[in-house]
Amino acid sequence: MEQIGESAHLIDGNMGRNGLDGILEKGRDLLAEDLREGSPAAATKLVDKYYEQIYRYMRRLGHGRQTSEDLTQESFLRAWQHTEQLRNGRALNGWLYRIAGNVSRLYWRRGKGKGAVSIEGFELSQTDDGQVEQAEQDEQLERLNKAIGELPLKLKEAIILHYMQQLTISEAAQAQGVREGTCKSRLNRALERLRKQLG
Amino acid sequence: MTNEELKKLLGGLVSKTSEQVRPGLADQIKHQIPRRLPWHKGRMDTINIIVDLRINRFAAAAVIILALILFASVLGGRDSGGLYSDSKLVAEYLFGGNKLSETGVAAGMSKYKSLAAQGRDVVFYGEFIDPEDGEAVLMQWKLGDGNYRVMFGDLRQKTVTAEQLIRLQSRMLLKKEK
Numbered sequence: 001m002e003q004i005g006e007s008a009h010l011i012d013g014n015m016g017r018n019g020l021d022g023i024l025e026k027g028r029d030l031l032a033e034d035l036r037e038g039s040p041a042a043a044t045k046l047v048d049k050y051y052e053q054i055y056r057y058m059r060r061l062g063h064g065r066q067t068s069e070d071l072t073q074e075s076f077l078r079a080w081q082h083t084e085q086l087r088n089g090r091a092l093n094g095w096l097y098r099i100a101g102n103v104s105r106l107y108w109r110r111g112k113g114k115g116a117v118s119i120e121g122f123e124l125s126q127t128d129d130g131q132v133e134q135a136e137q138d139e140q141l142e143r144l145n146k147a148i149g150e151l152p153l154k155l156k157e158a159i160i161l162h163y164m165q166q167l168t169i170s171e172a173a174q175a176q177g178v179r180e181g182t183c184k185s186r187l188n189r190a191l192e193r194l195r196k197q198l199g
Numbered sequence: 200m201t202n203e204e205l206k207k208l209l210g211g212l213v214s215k216t217s218e219q220v221r222p223g224l225a226d227q228i229k230h231q232i233p234r235r236l237p238w239h240k241g242r243m244d245t246i247n248i249i250v251d252l253r254i255n256r257f258a259a260a261a262v263i264i265l266a267l268i269l270f271a272s273v274l275g276g277r278d279s280g281g282l283y284s285d286s287k288l289v290a291e292y293l294f295g296g297n298k299l300s301e302t303g304v305a306a307g308m309s310k311y312k313s314l315a316a317q318g319r320d321v322v323f324y325g326e327f328i329d330p331e332d333g334e335a336v337l338m339q340w341k342l343g344d345g346n347y348r349v350m351f352g353d354l355r356q357k358t359v360t361a362e363q364l365i366r367l368q369s370r371m372l373l374k375k376e377k
Contacts, residue, residue, distance in 0.1 A: 038236035047228050052220045060216055069224055076228050080236050081317055141212050144205075148212075163209040164216065195200050198208075 028089025035083045043080055046096075051076070053165060054100050060160045061104050062149055071107060075100040093167055094174025101157060101175055108153075140198065147197040155190035158183055237316040307337040307350060314340055328352060328371065336367050 031049075034042030054075050058068035078099050086095045148159055154176070161172035162183075173183035200208075311323040321340035328335040333353035340348050347364045350356050359367065 035236075040232050040234065040236060043232045043236060044229055047225055047232075051225045051228060055220045055224065056217060059218065065221075069221065069227075072224065073228050073231065077231060080233065083237060137208075137211065140208060141215055144208055144212055145216065159209070163206065164213050166213075191202055191205055195202070195205055198200055198205070 025089055028092050030089070032086050032089045032092055035080075035086060038083070043076075046079065047076060050096055054096070057097065057100055057160065057165055058104060060148075060164055061156070063104065063107070067107070071100070071103050075103045078103060091174065093171040097161060097165070097167065097171070097175035098177060105153070143198055144194065147194050150197075151190055151193060155186050155193065158186040159190045159194075162187055233318075235316075237313075306354060310350065311338050314338075324371075332371075335371050336364075339364060 031042055031045055035046065051072060055068050055072045058071045059065070063071060075096070079096055082099065086092065148156055151159065157176055158172060161167045161175050162169060167175060169180055169183055169187075172187075173180045176183060176186075178186075307325055308323065311321055311325075314321040319340045321338060323338045324336055325338070328337065333351060335352040337350045337352050337354070339350070342348055342358065346358050346360055348356060348358050349364065349367065
């Protein structure tokens with residue numbers, strides 16, 4: 001009976017999720033600690049864990065493929081030089097995305113990224129099964145993607161960080177270097193604009 | 200369109216914009232991992248916390264040094280005389296004007312190590328300068344714009360041009376010769 005009770009405890013939705021979160025948290029803490037100690041193995045692990053995310057973040061921000069690769073590399077190089085800013089595992093996402101955001105902004109500021117969106121934007125894959133409903137949704141996605149691209153940078157970053165890179169509000173706020181309230185307000189304003197644009 | 204519908208649509212956009220990443224990008228990045236990464240450990244946490252509290256850096260340094268002295272005395276490592284002289288040294292360092300003390304050199308050395316670990320082009324003169332000279336250049340490092348950041352013996356910092364730096368160094372050498 002005890003064993004059944006224990007199993008039930010383990011597979012219980014909330015407890016299970018909490019347990020998994022705890023393990024993930026512990027893993028992130030260890031990675032953060034190793035990075036702060038200057039471990040090259042931890043730097044390798046950081047790349048494995050995040051390079052796809054950061055590349056896609058750059059792409060979603062509107063950079064071309066080659067530029068996104070370059071900026072992803074640049075982000076990691078900077079991350080390794082700034083591990084002193086990494087407090088703990090919980091701050092890992094916010095810390096790395098903040099560096100990536102700075103790298104991207106610096107690129108735009110230098111004027112190198114002009115025209116990248118129109119030249120090499122996403123080609124959203126179209127479904128070819130001929131269903132009208134699906135075709136309509138694809139069209140909506142295309143319009144949404146375009147509308148996101150036209151948002152002011154701060155709003156665009158907030159939307160991408162939270163809804164597309166799946167960061168929590170707290171992580172997205174940290175990545176943008178603002179308070180959670182500011183991040184929420186940016187998200188609301190961005191959603192409002194997108195809603196208006198999509199009709 | 201409601202907010203919920205929009206959020207659902209955003210969810211749909213995630214998979215549509217998750218394009219394949221070029222195989223080999225990860226390895227390319229990994230090849231650039233420096234053999235020696237900067238090392239940051241617990242002591243920096245304490246400094247960061249105090250600096251984060253927006254306390255003046257000198258006050259933060261004083262808090263840390265006094266805490267260390269008190270800690271040592273509690274453990275019995277120092278007698279009361281030692282505690283007094285250490286405190287005097289801290290007070291002298293903090294309020295003693297432009298006098299470069301051993302503590303100043305140590306603080307400079309710590310800054311030097313941190314900059315060197317970041318791969319900055321930094322030169323430390325701590326062993327060569329007159330410990331009594333607060334105007335002496337304790338260290339220098341090059342900035343991205345071609346100028347130099349200089350830390351003086353009294354731990355003041357200033358950005359100077361290459362020419363100004365040469366003048367400062369010449370002054371230091373002339374003083375040394377005397």
